[in-house]
Amino acid sequence: MSEGELNPVPIDQLPPLKFTAAGDNPDLREANLQAVKPSPGYSYLVVMVADAITKRADLVLMDFTPNAVGVRYQVDGLWHNMPTMPRTSGDYMLASLKQLAGLDYRERRARQVGQFVAEYLKKKHKCQLTSQGISSGERVALVINRDKPPLENLEDIGMRPGMQSQLIQLMNEPTGLILISGLPGDGLSTTWRAALQSTDRFMRDFYVVEEKSRQEPEIINVSRETYDSSRGETVLEVMKSLMLREPNVVAFTELADAAALNELSKLANEHEMTTFGRLPARHATEAVMRALMLKPDVPAFAQALRAVSGQRLVRLLCQTCRQAYQPNPNLIAQLGLPPARVPVLYRHFQPSPEQVLDASGRPIEIAPCENCGGPGYYERTGIFELLLVDDRFRAAMQDPEPTVQKLAAAAQQSGHITLREEGIVLVARGDTSLDELQRVLKK
Numbered sequence: 001m002s003e004g005e006l007n008p009v010p011i012d013q014l015p016p017l018k019f020t021a022a023g024d025n026p027d028l029r030e031a032n033l034q035a036v037k038p039s040p041g042y043s044y045l046v047v048m049v050a051d052a053i054t055k056r057a058d059l060v061l062m063d064f065t066p067n068a069v070g071v072r073y074q075v076d077g078l079w080h081n082m083p084t085m086p087r088t089s090g091d092y093m094l095a096s097l098k099q100l101a102g103l104d105y106r107e108r109r110a111r112q113v114g115q116f117v118a119e120y121l122k123k124k125h126k127c128q129l130t131s132q133g134i135s136s137g138e139r140v141a142l143v144i145n146r147d148k149p150p151l152e153n154l155e156d157i158g159m160r161p162g163m164q165s166q167l168i169q170l171m172n173e174p175t176g177l178i179l180i181s182g183l184p185g186d187g188l189s190t191t192w193r194a195a196l197q198s199t200d201r202f203m204r205d206f207y208v209v210e211e212k213s214r215q216e217p218e219i220i221n222v223s224r225e226t227y228d229s230s231r232g233e234t235v236l237e238v239m240k241s242l243m244l245r246e247p248n249v250v251a252f253t254e255l256a257d258a259a260a261l262n263e264l265s266k267l268a269n270e271h272e273m274t275t276f277g278r279l280p281a282r283h284a285t286e287a288v289m290r291a292l293m294l295k296p297d298v299p300a301f302a303q304a305l306r307a308v309s310g311q312r313l314v315r316l317l318c319q320t321c322r323q324a325y326q327p328n329p330n331l332i333a334q335l336g337l338p339p340a341r342v343p344v345l346y347r348h349f350q351p352s353p354e355q356v357l358d359a360s361g362r363p364i365e366i367a368p369c370e371n372c373g374g375p376g377y378y379e380r381t382g383i384f385e386l387l388l389v390d391d392r393f394r395a396a397m398q399d400p401e402p403t404v405q406k407l408a409a410a411a412q413q414s415g416h417i418t419l420r421e422e423g424i425v426l427v428a429r430g431d432t433s434l435d436e437l438q439r440v441l442k443k
C-alpha cells in the first residue's frame, strides 16, 4: 500500500450496511452492486456512509484537491469538518460511489447525478450523488435522505400551544392581514405551509398565489394560481380573474412590491377577506419595517394588519449527553429569569480537562455519544414570536419616519414577547443552550 492511504477495513468487519445500486431492474441493480464490491474503494465507501448516517448528516460534501479530499457533514443545518482523506483513498472511494450510483467513474469534469439506496440498522436511506469538476479539482455532494417526520402543523414545527391558538384564531377571523416572516432557508416555507394548513380551508374558498417557477408543494383544499414574472406578470394579473370566483382567503407567497401589499390590505379592508403575506426578515418588527420600505398605502396596511410571526430554527440539546451547570446569578438576571426557578442551565457536552488528557499528558480518546454522534445536539425546533398588532403599534407604523426601534418600542409597550425572550424559555427548560440561542439570534 502506498504512503498516505487509509487502511481498508476487512470486508467481514465492515458496518452492516446494505446497498441497492442504481439500475433499471432488480437484476441490473444486483449486478452493479456485485461489480462494486470487490473494488478497492468499497470498504472506504461503507465506512463513510455508515459514519455519515450514524452522525445524522443530511449532506456530505467532498472537495477533491490535488493532494487530499476535504470532507464536511451537514448536521441539523450546521457544517462539521471531518478528517481529511488522502487523495488516493478518496479516489478509490469516489470511483465506487459513482459506480453504485450508476455514474461513469472515469468522468471527473462533467456534472453527473445518480442515486442509490443505503440500508443501515433496518432503515433505508435514499442517497443522491452529484459530482462536478471545478477549478480546484472536483466537488462531490452526497445527499442522504433521513426520512424525517413531515412537519404539517404548528405543533409539529415547535410553536408553543398558547401561541398556536392565538394564531389560529386570528387566521380564522373573517378579515385581516397576517404576515409570516423568517429567514429564507431557516424554516420559513415550512412555517408558511404549517400556518396555511392550520387555517380553516374547508369551509372557505382559499387561494394561494405563487410565481410560476417558484411553486411549492400543494396543500389540500387550497387552490393555486400562478403568474409568470419572466413575462412581466405580477400577482395583480391573477387577481383580476380570481376576484370573479369570490375567494374568502388569499395568500401571496411573495410580497414583491407595494402593489402586492396594497392588494392584500384592500382585500382585507374592503372585501372582508383574510389575507396572508410571506416575507423574509430577521424578526417580526423588521418584517413590518421591510413592508413599510416597499412604500405601500400605510394607513390601509396598518388598518388591515392583525399579526406578524417571526422565527428561527434552533438546535436541541442532546438529552443523553447535555451537561448541567450552575449559571452566574448575574447572567440569570440578565436573561430575565427568576433565579429561584432556574437553579441550573444546560450546555452541550464538553469534556473536562481531566477527560481530555491522561496523567502523562497524552490525549484520551472519548467515544462519541451514541444518541447524537458527538455534536451534543439532536434535531432542531422552531422558536417563534407572534406580534399582535394593536392601535399603539398601528400608530407607530404611521410615524412619518418609522424605524425598527420605534416599532419594537411600541410592541414592547403592548407586552410583545420577542424572539429572544421566547428562546430564553427553551434555554431555561434545558431544551437548548445559551450558546446555541445566541448563535441563531446573530443570524
Ligand SMILES: [Zn+2]
Residues within 6 Å of the ligand: 318, 319, 320, 321, 322, 369, 370, 371, 372, 373, 374, 376, 377
Ligand atoms: Zn449526545
